[in-house]
Amino acid sequence: MSSINNPYYPIRAKIEKIITETPTIKTFVVRPETPITFKTGQFVELTVPGAGEAPFTPSSSPSISETMEITIMAVGCATKRLHAMVEGDEVGVRGPYGTAYAVDELKGREVLIVGGGVGLAPLRSLLLTLFAEIEQYKKIILRYGARTPEDIVYKYHIDEWQKKEKVDYVLTVDKGNESWKGNVGLVTKLLDALRLDLKNSKAVVCGPPIMMKFTTLKLLEIGYTPADIYLSMEKNMSCGLGKCGHCRLGTYYVCEDGPVMRYDMIKDFRGVWE
């Protein structure tokens, strides 16, 4: 039985390049033996040989299928092992799985994108998608918060993105240092000053659960409706196929009905943010 009809079998992929983003975050450029096409926001299961599998949303543009970039923080046993791997090593990829960012829903609108920490990774894929058709959007407002200046990912994009027409990119850090001249404070603080065309705006949020919780509450306070807020939910997506049970959220499986979920779908469930 080949990987084509065995959904549990990963496609092997060579690590072509490793970009060190922060002391704990690296971006892995992988080249699967068979190109994997995905929609922005969908996730893949990445096999770290001998250590197991974990779910990640690619951070690269879905227009490229020969290679895929995945930005990963070393936190658990598979990701720590992955961080010790070198260019040329082999990993496995299954997928893509789950829902994508509703790009068509964003067209013609003002898009507010709020990222926290390594949560900018899936949003980078979305941003690259939006940038490719920038004329379709009224405005793209990006607000990003990292713990410290050191923890900022995609530093090499900051200038480029800030100079882009129709793009308004502001960063903040929870805790600055001597050389940091930018904003200090939580990313939610950056949202207060926004002048938004709420009737014509949608928000997309990705970050640690606590950041998503407070960002969502802030967005509701500003006047977004729950249906205007897209969240990337993080649960223990293990099989990716809606079978193994681990990523249950209310009546949904995050691997099937997520990871991108509109807040109105889940707002009444208990324990959404845990």
Added chain:
Amino acid sequence: MHFVTQPDYPQLWERLSEECRLLHPVCSGDDYSMSPVDKKTDFESLIFNAYRAIEPAKMFLFPVKEVVCGEEEGEQPASKENQKKTVIIGVKACDLRSIKVLDHVFLSGVCEDPFYKAFREATVFVSSDCSGYKDVCFCTWVGLNPFPEEGFDVNISPISGGYLFETATDKGQELIGKVKKFLAEPTQAQLDQREANRKKTIEGLNKQMREQGFTPGLDHERVIRDNFDSEIWEREAERCVECGACNFTCPSCHCFFFSDDKQKVWTREKNWDSCQYKRYARVAGGGNARQMLAERLRHRYICKFNFYKDILDVYACTGCGRCVEACIGGIDIRKVANELNK
């Protein structure tokens, strides 16, 4: 519908054992255990099981552990067992209900699970009516009857002097077609007897449940949904030792985890998992959707009585009572529902 006489019953299975792998219940104390029967078996000693076996039927379709990725690239370890035609005899209505849940999980959605599918296609379910019940049985409390109404290929109903065989599928027809010489037309009186027996079992079970304090008509869906914040979850969880026995004995629990071999690095196993384990919902960053034991206990009930009611319109609790027997802390799903309803 066909009639098979008592003396012909063992002969019928002996004949079929020549071509298929047969699993038939055998006595194990007061219980029944599913055992392979073949030419070494004393067929005359085969007994009709009055109630469900110890083993949930899922274990024959969804093994405790199963290699799903082999070492060589693209290789699926050829599991000869799961391709081999297997007739499972004496499955009860409770276990057939669980197969409906398992079919939904493994055969629909994003894709099919090819391993489950191979087992499923090779399996013929020869179910049977319950002619008795255990003290932990409560199928009528969760919307079932103690006799199969769907999901079987052939169903057996015991009546005086023999058995009625009802076929429901082509698979069942094909199986029974091999033993035509043992089949006779049933009389109306025999058909009536089947109905009378069924009624008697329902009445007996309901009487037992009433005596145990489990009154018919409890709306489990509402009771579980409305009591999310009940302190009963905490109280019950005090006796839970997180062994996972409730999940593993449950015919419809189907959660699994992968374990990848540390040495043979592309080898992957699919293993039964338990939602009562702390690591079940934990993510690498440390987050856990159900950190507390009481939350995990409650989750199991929500899964059974709300989640599957919502998505499949059935309870994923079949009333088999295996979890009641298995729990060393004495947590009784029936009593929990009753308590929550107070």
